[in-house]
Amino acid sequence: MHRIPVDEYVAIVANHLRDALAPRTETVALGKALGRVTVAQVLSPVDLPLFRNSQMDGFAVRARDVASPPVTLPIAGIIAAGAAEPTSLPAGAAMQIMTGAVIPEGSDAVVPVEDTTSTGATVTVLKSRAQGEFVREAGSDARIGDTLLPAGLTLAPRHLAVLAAAGIASVDVRALPRIAVVTTGAELIAPGVEPLLGQLFDANGVALAALVESSGAVVSALVRNDDDVVASLDLALREAAVDTDLILTSGGISMGEFEVVRELLEPLGATVGTIAMQPGGPQLLGAFHGIPVIGFPGNPVSTQISFEVLVAPLLRAAAGRAPAEKRHHTVETAIDSVPGKRQFLRGRITDGNAVSIVSGPGSHLVAGLAASDVLIDIPAETTRVEAGDTVETWTL
Amino acid sequence: MHRIPVDEYVAIVANHLRDALAPRTETVALGKALGRVTVAQVLSPVDLPLFRNSQMDGFAVRARDVASPPVTLPIAGIIAAGAAEPTSLPAGAAMQIMTGAVIPEGSDAVVPVEDTTSTGATVTVLKSRAQGEFVREAGSDARIGDTLLPAGLTLAPRHLAVLAAAGIASVDVRALPRIAVVTTGAELIAPGVEPLLGQLFDANGVALAALVESSGAVVSALVRNDDDVVASLDLALREAAVDTDLILTSGGISMGEFEVVRELLEPLGATVGTIAMQPGGPQLLGAFHGIPVIGFPGNPVSTQISFEVLVAPLLRAAAGRAPAEKRHHTVETAIDSVPGKRQFLRGRITDGNAVSIVSGPGSHLVAGLAASDVLIDIPAETTRVEAGDTVETWTL
Incomplete structure (x- = not known):
């Protein structure tokens, strides 16, 4: 079986989504x-500032009138903050002024109230002020x-x-990319419902929606399609295709008898490839009514890791964010790896530099994934990593 | 004038808000x-998993029946994923099974479809499988x-x-702390409106709401009170006090003639203190109908820095977040500082380790604050920092 190398498929997906994720502009309220x-x-x-205004509560004066304190001046008026007619400071007088209020024509300094005494009709200025002190000139900030x-x-x-x-x-x-999430599988039920034998709680809808959001995109629709009827998936995708840039699906693309996503989309030109990656090997790439579709396998760990590897880097870049952090750690125990498949194992950082394997490689181990901090990236050509060897990790 | 040291006032605010910001629990949908x-x-x-299910699309068998391949077995049925009655694997037979479907009673291994050939009535198994292979046991994840x-x-x-x-x-x-923001000042108008002489666009509402949000809390109300009438502020605060843990105000607490926040809240027990801090010296601490109120001065740089110093650390802690990052940098030019006041100057990191002063110390310089990366924290007792000296910065 030809397996497409992961890096090659990453590039294929990036190319497929280039137009859909091309930068768009939107205008938003502050x-x-x-x-x-x-x-x-x-x-x-x-x-x-928009206009010349007072930096202090105090008295607007001419600096030269208060050069030799104490000086007593008549109070020619009071200027509050807020809409005001222009005022003018009479010669030899002061005007009481509030912080932010318009400086009267002719004034070139403000004496703070704490440097004055006032009778109401007159103010005695106790301290001289230089020209421009406590005056905020229009345009002095920008x-x-x-x-x-x-x-x-x-x-x-x-x-x-x-x-x-x-x-x-x-x-x-x-603009934030708008992503629709469609989970498929006749076995799926909503969390909170009592399951019958054979039914599974849908973890992929919650997981993909949260992954989309945490990658800086918005979830434009979240639909669960819980039967194997092609017509009903068609309806679900029509619902999902409204005001959206990309549709993500989970499930229905494998080699079984009831692969509804394949059945609907392959006749529309979608291709199913096998990627040299575990978990997440089978992958679908297609379009529905002009909207690109990326179809992930249905196992919940496969879905989540497929998103991290194939889609998250594109969304983060589209949102102007840094990619997931990649670091190096030493593994605590040896790892045997399937030749020809790049493995993403679940790991936990045990001290600053060591990583241990959490849970198994099974793509159904959602509790194991939840208990992990990092994905351990084992290259396709590696068949064994010894304890103490260095591996690359992706911080989750 | 007695100035309260910043650290002392930070502790006073923390104490005042202890009950309001005490951890509460809420239940939210996934x-x-x-x-x-x-x-x-x-x-x-x-x-x-909830039940024993197949890891692969293939055939459920007894491992001992396929120990010496090739082996041809009759196909006793097909099991799809989804709600199903329990089934049982007849002796010496296989059942076709889909990924995630319930393993029939009696089966202990699944042979993947790619290791078989099938006529429809019979399946020929080409590869033996050990007991348990491709069977996911109930409870094997958790x-x-x-x-x-x-x-x-x-x-x-x-x-x-x-x-x-x-x-x-x-x-x-x-639960996220719920914070109401009330900006005051007869001069305030909404961005987008044409200003008259003396009117100012309200930057504090937008700034405080965004600061609340970025500190991990939610804005429960955002009210602009654009007159100096105490009764109208009373109405605004009644609106703000609904379903809220804390009210933040800006403006109206200074030494001028029209200090509406003081006028309303001092008779209700609020105190106005002068903090040894620049910008942001005057500060009000009080309550309104049982909801604590922190009153910031109205200059927009004072408001924002007051929030960063006095409230953001408490909200971040309440949200389980780390405090703002504090680092050390060398200053590019000498700084003279007012004795007795802790200064928070605006700075920009110019290379990895150096910081330069942006704009001036004026508390109206909103463009200067927007152009800065950090606050430079100059202790109250420092009157001069020489070029090349190390200062502490707060990352914005």
Whole structure:
């Protein structure tokens, strides 16, 4: 049997999904933009601050009028923060002013309230202030046309804050890939239901949806197709194909008698290949009404590891995220490996540098996978790893 | 003026919020549980696999019947995956079986379909199989009562998968703190509106909501109170106090004439302190109808840094997350610092180890904060840092 090498199949999948996962832009409100990635630099449409304003609660003065304190000046008015008509500071006077309020025409300094005493009609300034002190000039933080944010930036709270401060209510970000998940198998039932003999709780729907989400994409649909009737899978895929970039399926692609995904999609041009990989050997690649379909085998460990190896790297790249961390560890016990298949064994880091095998290689061992920290990547040509040898691990 | 040291005030805030942020448990569906933290270990309510099933598409046999291949056996039936009555393998026969289907009583091995040829009525087995081969025993992955997940675990896709596989539809996780954000100031308008002279776009609502979210809590309400009328703030806080653990406010706590948060909350027992910190000196601590209130100053850089210093560490701890990363860097230019105040300056990492100052110390410089990577933490007693000296930074 010809087995396609894993790296070759990874490239085939990447090519198959190139258009579907090509960068798209969407505009989102600031309240939804945390963690999203900018597609272009954002220029300021305004000066920041918008207008010349006071840094302190105190008195707007002319600096030269308070050069030799103490000086007592008449109070010509009070300026609160908020919408205001322009005001002008009469010669030889002070105006009471609040933090953030518009500096009156003619004033060039603010004396903080703690450096004054006031009768209500007059203020005595106890300390001189230089020109410009406690005055925030318009544009002193950013000027119209300045770059507020670069392209390719992952938006953190402080980035959203400056957009808001500049009056920008929404931002162009990279769209998240929309992925539909369709699990198949006449044996599948929802968690929480009482199983009959032969029925299985569907772990793949929950797992694939969570994998999609944790790879920086969104789940556009999650459908369980629990019979072996081709017409019913056709309906499920029609449902899944709405507003989606990619459909992932689990199950129904193997060599049995009731392989519903193959039955529906092979006549539409899908191919089933055998990949030199364990778990996850059989894989389907096709399309449904123009939407690419990647079909994983139905065993839950196969499904999860297939996603990690074939799809997660593409989604992480599309979301501008780093790929899964790969490290090197020494194995605690020897490993025999099937020749010609790249093995992804489940491992747990036992101290900083050693890794031990968790559970077995069986693709149904979901508890074993849950108990592991890493996948241990054994190359196809390796048949034995000795205790103490170094292996590459993928951090889960 | 007595200034409260930052560390002392951090402890006061932590104490004030102890009950509000005490761990609570909530039960969430698996589809909402990604990234949440388990509060107790989860034991398996079932054996996994639930029943003895086939690992392969092939033929269920007795191992001793196929010990000397080739052997031709009559096919006594076909067993698909899915709900099924128990079946029994007649002596000297084989039954066709699909992956995941119930192994018939009497069978102790499965021969994969690729190691057979079949006429439809009979199957010729070309390769012997040992007892137990390709048979997944019930409970071979986990047994009833086994620990599937430990307490305190951050739920990843593989953890949700094993819960689903065991038929568990929901999980007890640490509840997320619910935080209401109320921004105040007669000058505030929403981003996107055309400002009049003296009006400011509200950056604090967007910033605090994003900071709450990125600290692992949820925003229970986001209210802008854009006038200086105490009765209207009272209404805003009543709205914010519903189903919430903590109310954060910005603005209205300073020394000006129109300090609406002070005016409402001081008569209810709130205190306003001056913290030995820049930016963010004035701070309010109080309660409203039994819900604790932390009142930040209104300048947007003060608000954001106050949150980082006073509240984010508590929320991160409540969410089981690590505190913000603190590192050491050498400064590129000398820094003069106000004695008696701990300064949080904005910095940018220029190469692996050096940090340069970005923008100025002014608490209105939102573009400067957006352009920075780190806060540079200058202790209160330090008045000057020389170029090349080491400083502590907080990664933003």
